[in-house]
Amino acid sequence: DTGVSQDPRHKITKRGQNVTFRCDPISEHNRLYWYRQTLGQGPEFLTYFQNEAQLEKSRLLSDRFSAERPKGSFSTLEIQRTEQGDSAMYLCASTRLASHNEQFFGPGTRLTVL
């Protein structure tokens, strides 16, 4: 069990640029989640996948955000035309079916939009 990994750990970009983050879940985990955490707040749900199917998207996920999990393994989260309000920690988590949704989190990608 190597844990959930995320890349990059930090990203600084200028407003209007596109960014892409990667998440590698624990290998036997079917479900993969993306959350966003701002300073002093708890994580907020963005979207989740079961295998390669994206089953739910939060209203927080504007049209500028897109996520994929093409082969049911790793996932990418892309933000187009970044805005300063997108600055946050982006967290990925994974879990097995029938585990009472016990989610294991990666270290996160900290995005700073200048």
Added chain:
Amino acid sequence: GDSVTQMEGPVTLSEEACLTINCTYTATGYPSLFWYVQYPGEGLQLLLKATKADDKGSNKGFEATYRKETTSFHLEKGSVQVSDSAVYFCALSGGAEQGAQKLVFGQGTRLTINP
């Protein structure tokens, strides 16, 4: 919709003091309840969980009991250590409403333990 309300922080205690961090929730159905901990510079780690009413989750000396009658899941520890300094998040999952697969988090409680 489902929600979690945590005791506001920050909380500062001396080593060996007793700790209680309050957590109450609103959910339809029968959610699972969790406490996650975030140590400085690290990611979220599951501390303990309870999946049905009256279950007690425990780990590293921490305990929390799933109380359906009071919709609460308070985190307790009898004697805290400096190494317990962290941010603690209460969360739920699996309420009956749509979107039950996500975790819904409280806002977090920052705990500082002084030697």
